[in-house]
Amino acid sequence: MPDPEGRMSSAEVDFIRTWILRKHKGTMPTCPISLDQIWMVVPQVQQALVYPVSTVTWLPQTAYPYVQVICITCGYAMRFNAAIMGLFPPPVPPTKTEESDAKE
Numbered sequence: 001m002p003d004p005e006g007r008m009s010s011a012e013v014d015f016i017r018t019w020i021l022r023k024h025k026g027t028m029p030t031c032p033i034s035l036d037q038i039w040m041v042v043p044q045v046q047q048a049l050v051y052p053v054s055t056v057t058w059l060p061q062t063a064y065p066y067v068q069v070i071c072i073t074c075g076y077a078m079r080f081n082a083a084i085m086g087l088f089p090p091p092v093p094p095t096k097t098e099e100s101d102a103k104e
């Protein structure tokens with residue numbers, strides 16, 4: 001699991017490269033823009049937010065970690081859900097009680 005600042009170890013970056021190779025049947029994907037196959041794993045887990053963002057209080061329940069892999073030739077980026085990749089436990093939807101508590 002990445003550290004509290006979201007930084008991944010070199011073993012986790014290697015895991016991501018291996019995960020992509022396994023899912024893409026043994027080859028790195030071809031960039032749809034430059035047609036190269038040289039990708040860089042961004043070594044920090046990033047966070048996607050559900051839109052629209054109306055309050056800060058519900059961000060923890062509606063923000064999802066992802067890993068970004070960038071084509072080093074042109075900058076085209078692929079994003080993968082970090083929980084589905086296995087870097088984090090899968091997200092748990094808030095219960096009815098937690099939703100009503102957040103609104104108070």
Ligand SMILES: [Zn+2]
Nearest residue numbers: 031034071074
């Ligand atoms: Zn490219």
